[in-house]
Amino acid sequence: MWLKKNGLQKVLNDIELPIVSIIEEAQNTGVLVDIPYLKKLSEEYHKKLTSLENKIWKLAGGEFNINSPKQMGEILFDKMGLSTKGLKKTAGGSRSTRESELVKLKGEHEIIEHILAYRELQKLLSTYIDNIPEMVGKDGRLHTTLNQTGTTTGRMSSVNPNMQNIPARNGLGEAIRSAFVAEKGHSFVAFDYSQIEMRILAVLAKDEKLINVFKEGKDVHSSVASFVFGVPEDKVTKDMRRKAKVINFGIIYGMGVNSLKANLGGTRREAQEFYDNYFKAFPKIAAYFDGVKKSANKKGFTETIFGRRRYFKGITSSIPYIRSMAERMAINAPVQGSAADIIKIAMKKADDRLKTEGLKDKAHLLLQIHDELIYEVEDEAVPKVKKIIKEAMEHFPDIELPLTVNVTSGKRWGDMK
DNA sequence: CGCATACGCGCC
């Protein structure tokens, strides 16, 4: 009754319920882990960690707990007298020692680079390398728990361990991903939506310019740069594209002028001008954001394309900080949530296709990582599976622009092409 | 001793 009243029956029936068993299967399947590989990595990294620890203690002129931000602040700013000018405070009012602040001190003392290197290794060892082997089951596979309704926006989450935040970016991260391997005679096949949140923004805002960028298969950052800077596409410089990328990325999080300035560098004026030019180039997006805020303020919730709601506290607050935060959440929720809806629907469609094609026992879903599905597939079935799952994920005839899926495969998660 | 926070940091 309550669901019907809130118009969420379809979200439950058409999106969530059909994937309950699919998620359960993925959990039961698990991911095969190369434990000896992790043990070797652990030894290697622990050696480096110890060496860095000694170097840091030497430069600091004494031993302390490098893992303690409190002690780190006292050493750097009190004992060693490094400048705190322009450094951010933590939420609790202490001098922050997070990476973004420490890099500002790189020129002041060589200890900084060693601290950053230590932090990176410590994080990888404690969270992943030394932890994961203990969680691997008797079957040699790691079985995460995927929380289907773990977030306010509609995304899933993953716990014990969180398989959605396994390192991916830097060189060391790749080394960790390589610990996850496909069964003999199988490969990983990964399908990821390209720029899905920008595409959803284009759809939600009904912005023909942005919709056309995707219809024509153009590079979204270069195209947006061309519109915002008012130059032809072949005159878009590297720096223009970089700036457009920052604003494209920030816009779906409800970014304001201040955070744009912080992220672009330069003066407030320049940031304001760039910000204004963006919304001048995309007036439909400005109008859409305005409408979302107004509607959230009036109704107390936002909706995704498929009717999933998120309710907000603070959207009517008179405290600017509280209200701005709620407004940023309100801007982001339909975008992030619609993407979550789409991939959940795609999970069901992909599963149906595997069944009708008789491939259900040759391809198993392992993970969903927000805009990406990862399967383990029998080698001989890989080409067929690539084709049909890509099709299933891209087939959204009611969405008025193409949803593009990139496909990669490999024997190790850290080595996908 | 266990538990809750603060902090920092991994992912999309």
Place this chain on the structure above:
DNA sequence: AAACGGCGCGTTTGCG
């Protein structure tokens, strides 16, 4: 490079 939106988790620290 970081991180406005969304998460989970390890370590430290302070408290009961």
